[in-house]
Amino acid sequence: MKKRWFNRLLLSYLPVLFVVSLSILLITYLTLSQVSKRAAHNASKVLSYTIMQSLDNILENIESMTVKEILENDLLKQFFQRDKQNYSPNDDYRAAAVLNELMERNAFIHSIYLLRTTESLVLTPTSLTKLNEFGDRTFVSTQISTKSPFKWQERRIYQTSLGDSKGTEVITLVKFANLSDRSLIVVNVSTAKLSEWIRTMSDARMYFVDLIDQDGQLITSNRNVNLTAGDEAAPSNGKEWSRVQSTYTNWSIRTGSDGTGVVEWVSSLFYIWIGLGFMILAGGIIWLVYISRRNYRPFVSMASKISAYAEEHRQELKTRDSMDELKFIEHAMEDLMAYSSDLQQQNLTNIGYRKKHTFLSLVEGIPDHRTEQIKEELREYGFVFPTDHIAVTVLEIDCFSSFSNRYSHRDQQLLKHVVASAAQEMADQQHIPIWCEWLDHHRLACLYFLEDEAALSLSAEKSDSRRIEDESSQSSPDFLGERISPLADKIREWVQDNMSFTVTVSMADQAAGLTHIAPAARQVILGLECKISLGVNRVIDMRQRANWKTSENFHHQQSIRMLCQKFRAGESEWEIQYADLADTLSLYVFNRSSIESLFDYFVYYLDKEMQDLPAEFRDPWGDVHAQLKQVVQSEETLDQICLRFGNILEKAALQMNELRASKNNHQLIKQVKSYISEHFANPELSLNHLNGEFGMNASYLSRLFKEEFGVKFIDYVSQVRIEQAIVILQKNESITNQELAEEVGYSNAITFTRAFKKYTGSTPGQYRKPQ
Numbered sequence: 110m111k112k113r114w115f116n117r118l119l120l121s122y123l124p125v126l127f128v129v130s131l132s133i134l135l136i137t138y139l140t141l142s143q144v145s146k147r148a149a150h151n152a153s154k155v156l157s158y159t160i161m162q163s164l165d166n167i168l169e170n171i172e173s174m175t176v177k178e179i180l181e182n183d184l185l186k187q188f189f190q191r192d193k194q195n196y197s198p199n200d201d202y203r204a205a206a207v208l209n210e211l212m213e214r215n216a217f218i219h220s221i222y223l224l225r226t227t228e229s230l231v232l233t234p235t236s237l238t239k240l241n242e243f244g245d246r247t248f249v250s251t252q253i254s255t256k257s258p259f260k261w262q263e264r265r266i267y268q269t270s271l272g273d274s275k276g277t278e279v280i281t282l283v284k285f286a287n288l289s290d291r292s293l294i295v296v297n298v299s300t301a302k303l304s305e306w307i308r309t310m311s312d313a314r315m316y317f318v319d320l321i322d323q324d325g326q327l328i329t330s331n332r333n334v335n336l337t338a339g340d341e342a343a344p345s346n347g348k349e350w351s352r353v354q355s356t357y358t359n360w361s362i363r364t365g366s367d368g369t370g371v372v373e374w375v376s377s378l379f380y381i382w383i384g385l386g387f388m389i390l391a392g393g394i395i396w397l398v399y400i401s402r403r404n405y406r407p408f409v410s411m412a413s414k415i416s417a418y419a420e421e422h423r424q425e426l427k428t429r430d431s432m433d434e435l436k437f438i439e440h441a442m443e444d445l446m447a448y449s450s451d452l453q454q455q456n457l458t459n460i461g462y463r464k465k466h467t468f469l470s471l472v473e474g475i476p477d478h479r480t481e482q483i484k485e486e487l488r489e490y491g492f493v494f495p496t497d498h499i500a501v502t503v504l505e506i507d508c509f510s511s512f513s514n515r516y517s518h519r520d521q522q523l524l525k526h527v528v529a530s531a532a533q534e535m536a537d538q539q540h541i542p543i544w545c546e547w548l549d550h551h552r553l554a555c556l557y558f559l560e561d562e563a564a565l566s567l568s569a570e571k572s573d574s575r576r577i578e579d580e581s582s583q584s585s586p587d588f589l590g591e592r593i594s595p596l597a598d599k600i601r602e603w604v605q606d607n608m609s610f611t612v613t614v615s616m617a618d619q620a621a622g623l624t625h626i627a628p629a630a631r632q633v634i635l636g637l638e639c640k641i642s643l644g645v646n647r648v649i650d651m652r653q654r655a656n657w658k659t660s661e662n663f664h665h666q667q668s669i670r671m672l673c674q675k676f677r678a679g680e681s682e683w684e685i686q687y688a689d690l691a692d693t694l695s696l697y698v699f700n701r702s703s704i705e706s707l708f709d710y711f712v713y714y715l716d717k718e719m720q721d722l723p724a725e726f727r728d729p730w731g732d733v734h735a736q737l738k739q740v741v742q743s744e745e746t747l748d749q750i751c752l753r754f755g756n757i758l759e760k761a762a763l764q765m766n767e768l769r770a771s772k773n774n775h776q777l778i779k780q781v782k783s784y785i786s787e788h789f790a791n792p793e794l795s796l797n798h799l800n801g802e803f804g805m806n807a808s809y810l811s812r813l814f815k816e817e818f819g820v821k822f823i824d825y826v827s828q829v830r831i832e833q834a835i836v837i838l839q840k841n842e843s844i845t846n847q848e849l850a851e852e853v854g855y856s857n858a859i860t861f862t863r864a865f866k867k868y869t870g871s872t873p874g875q876y877r878k879p880q
Contacts (some may be wrong), residue, residue: 668690683758
């Protein structure tokens with residue numbers, strides 16, 4: 110379709126837009142230029158005032174220093190008031206040294222000399238000469254005869270000797286050192302140094318800064334101006350912006366700009382250009398109105414037809430009376446686009462739901478008769494690769510509770526989409542067909558469809574496993590180990606480096622067909638359940654499961670019971686036993702359900718033991734018990750669980766010890782406890798025996814023991830004896846039951862065996878056997 114109407118509108122409006130835009134830019138430029146110019150004038154005025162004030166300070170300081178030296182310096186006084194009887198040539202050298210010191214104290218001083226009129230002698234920092242041989246004799250002669258008050262002299266040429274034809278441009282200060290004979294001190298300041306100083310305070314590229322005398326003659330400037338003796342400096346060619354006069358010297362600082370040319374001329378006609386710009390804007394508006402009316406005529410006919418159609422189909426189109434023609438067109442097009450988008454989205458959503466449903470069916474398991482149906486569905490989804498050999502991996506987000514608390518639901522979906530896309534892209538780079546779907550909120554399952562050659566190598570590896578053991582050097586390549594495992598680790602590393610969370614990936618043996626995906630997936634998920642022991646942010650290969658060291662929970666329950674009893678009794682040994690238990694558990698591989706069951710038993714038995722303590726111990730235990738029950742659910746790994754579990758127990762033990770220490774009989778019970786630990790092998794150890802040792806009533810001592818440790822006295826003695834028996838058994842397995850019973854305080858082996866089994870759950874003979 111030709112765009113005649115578009116081109117017509119474009120050619121109608123573009124010239125107007127171009128002209129109006131240029132006019133606006135010109136007005137903006139002129140306005141900014143005028144504002145900048147005024148700001149520059151103000152800055153120039155401030156600069157002139159600052160330079161003039163600083164120059165006055167410099168010259169006033171030189172004059173003050175000169176006057177002070179005339180009045181206070183004895184060497185200078187001695188030079189002007191020479192005593193012929195006490196005169197020494199060294200006096201003149203010392204006076205010259207004073208002049209050198211004055212020049213060093215002020216860098217602006219070019220030269221300084223003294224005139225003793227009685228002898229017509231001139232002393233400079235480097236020489237002593239007659240006036241008629243001095244290069245500056247003309248200036249000095251004029252100053253001796255003048256009757257006007259001395260002040261700073263205008264720019265002149267100073268000559269150090271008669272043969273100096275070039276000289277130096279200076280400004281001069283003359284002061285009478287001795288009014289009686291009109292002896293003088295003359296100080297010359299270099300105009301070149303003043304020029305350098307002015308350049309440091311101003312930018313010569315932006316401003317010219319001139320120092321002129323009261324007659325308008327140039328003294329110095331921040332520009333490079335070459336003057337010779339007798340020349341008069343002409344003012345700068347630029348435009349003067351500001352002038353500031355000194356009340357001290359009557360000299361002036363003038364500043365301005367050297368800018369000339371077209372820009373300066375354009376700026377001078379500011380108001381004319383502004384008026385011209387507004388006239389162009391007014392003309393542009395008139396032109397816009399004209400071409401809009403002309404271009405609107407074809408649209409009127411089209412709008413009337415649309416209005417008639419809208420009136421006939423008002424109910425179908427759901428238009429409002431207040432809606433104009435353009436709104437109606439916009440509304441109709443939006444409805445059409447929304448309807449089309451909804452249809453497309455519904456189609457994509459239905460395909461997405463169907464794909465995920467098929468994927469979940471494969472992971473959960475399908476019967477053999479549905480295999481062909483599933484293959485047909487896969488072809489419909491675009492999966493045209495072989496389905497006879499499939500590798501299954503599952504990726505799980507570590508610490509998902511923290512992940513879900515940190516991100517909103519929308520952000521979680523976005524991040525999970527990024528992870529799935531990364532896995533897809535990395536597999537595509539390796540030319541491995543992949544199908545990824547999220548099984549639930551934190552697990553991503555990936556199916557890798559192996560090519561025939563790779564799959565055959567895998568099958569050959571399995572079928573010839575015995576031959577591989579004998580001829581390992583000629584084994585077929587491990588496709589899972591060489592490609593899938595590195596790919597899974599690459600995905601894990603990418604998430605670690607680019608996301609604020611980590612993932613753990615589990616893999617197992619390949620599935621030989623669609624119907625075998627479910628068993629492989631169950632093995633993979635089982636591997637993820639074991640990450641509580643194996644750790645997070647890693648790749649778990651279930652093919653290595655045979656090398657894992659496993660253990661049953663009941664092997665550790667006896668240690669937990671003994672630990673709980675120690676904890677209840679307030680004995681510090683519980684911490685050592687807890688550390689040993691944690692170290693022992695770290696040697697084995699458990700799944701999460703086993704760890705949850707083991708620690709549930711731990712919490713249950715702790716609570717059971719604590720119920721035997723008095724009420725003041727049970728009341729705070731309620732909060733501790735609630736915290737312990739939440740540990741396993743809130744932590745990700747066994748190390749984290751053990752660390753947090755131990756910290757909670759340490760705080761509880763400290764609180765219980767403080768309660769025990771606050772009791773009056775705590776020290777006595779500790780002594781009794783210590784006595785039992787030392788004399789447990791005494792068969793006569795009983796409450797009556799302790800009554801004789803400590804002078805306490807047996808029933809009262811039994812009650813105190815129960816309140817302190819939550820256990821009866823006889824049970825505590827049995828516990829100590831059995832624990833010692835276990836230690837002896839571990840050192841000497843050949844000892845007989847009778848000998849063992851006698852060593853721990855039992856005279857009867859049968860009684861000892863019964864107590865041992867009650868405490869440990871097994872007889873001494875059974876305990877000797879390896880678990």
